[in-house]
Amino acid sequence: MLQRKxxxxxxxxSGDIYIxxxxxxxxVRFLTEQGKIVPRRTSGNCNEHQRQLAQAIKRAxxxxxxxxxxxxxx
Amino acid sequence: xxxxxxxxxxxxxxxxxxxxxxVSSRIQQLIEDHGGVIKKIDRWxxxxxxxxxxxxxxxxxxxxxxSANSRxxxxxxxxxxxxxNDRVLRFxxxxxxxxELIQRxxxxxxxxxxxxxxxxxxxxxxxxxxxxxxxxxSEEPIxxxxxxxxxxxKKPESSEPEKTSEEVESIEEEKSSEEEKTFxxxxxxxxxxxxxxxxxxxxxxxxxx
Numbered sequence: 001m002l003q004r005k006x007x008x009x010x011x012x013x014s015g016d017i018y019i020x021x022x023x024x025x026x027x028v029r030f031l032t033e034q035g036k037i038v039p040r041r042t043s044g045n046c047n048e049h050q051r052q053l054a055q056a057i058k059r060a061x062x063x064x065x066x067x068x069x070x071x072x073x074x
Numbered sequence: 075x076x077x078x079x080x081x082x083x084x085x086x087x088x089x090x091x092x093x094x095x096x097v098s099s100r101i102q103q104l105i106e107d108h109g110g111v112i113k114k115i116d117r118w119x120x121x122x123x124x125x126x127x128x129x130x131x132x133x134x135x136x137x138x139x140x141s142a143n144s145r146x147x148x149x150x151x152x153x154x155x156x157x158x159n160d161r162v163l164r165f166x167x168x169x170x171x172x173x174e175l176i177q178r179x180x181x182x183x184x185x186x187x188x189x190x191x192x193x194x195x196x197x198x199x200x201x202x203x204x205x206x207x208x209x210x211x212s213e214e215p216i217x218x219x220x221x222x223x224x225x226x227x228k229k230p231e232s233s234e235p236e237k238t239s240e241e242v243e244s245i246e247e248e249k250s251s252e253e254e255k256t257f258x259x260x261x262x263x264x265x266x267x268x269x270x271x272x273x274x275x276x277x278x279x280x281x282x283x
Contacts, residue, residue, distance in 0.1 A: 018177035063082060063164050064123040064133070 007044035021056035024065045035070045077144045078170040084133035084163040094134045110142035127163045
């Protein structure tokens with residue numbers, strides 16, 4: 001009865017071949033509040049793009065464009 | 075093999091803003107001395123760092139693209155220079171893949187298309203403005219009538235026959251599926267709530283069936 005729609009990878013939808021780490025606004029979408037990389041089961045990315053995304057996020061982190069950890073101070 | 079490289083470095087400009095030029099010229103000189111050809115120098119400018127590095131909150135980003143033979147091993151030479159230089163906070167050198175080059179050409183194609191669209195829109199806009207200027211007197215009575223018409227239209231919409239319970243459920247289902255699509259962009263806690271609400275709906279359906 002319940003047929004969930006198959007989620008399609010966003011990067012596949014937009015027809016991107018390469019994920020650029022310079023585009024930090026796009027990368028931030030795939031981070032949790034703490035700054036972790038969102039897993040594939042929640043983001044819905046395909047294998048290829050998830051690996052590219054992880055690479056891009058790690059490069060951006062190294063250059064201090066996005067944080068390694070961003071926790072809300074209590 | 076001839077490779078395309080990109081090297082990005084963050085310069086500390088807290089003490090001396092001129093440091094950017096000295097560092098970037100030194101890097102350019104190194105590349106050219108060792109047989110590389112500089113393709114592009116991109117100054118991203120002063121940016122806020124996502125986390126403090128050596129108690130600096132800001133840094134100046136410079137990107138240099140160059141091509142060189144892979145045997146020359148220029149990235150390693152640059153690394154030695156970066157590590158020696160105190161003013162360089164962070165650096166990253168990598169070979170540009172074919173995929174990235176293809177993606178760039180796609181993006182530039184998109185950018186061109188956007189420019190064309192904008193140009194077309196501007197051309198379309200100009201005559202419209204002229205028309206409005208020519209007939210200002212005829213517009214006033216139309217505007218006075220407009221609100222009355224809109225009120226008449228709104229009333230029948232609100233007094234639509236009440237939906238049956240089944241219809242309401244189906245609408246709710248659609249909504250939840252739409253929310254699921256969009257929750258990737260949103261943060262995690264909200265997503266959990268949505269899941270719970272959808273589960274509750276499912277339970278209700280099962281009981282009725």
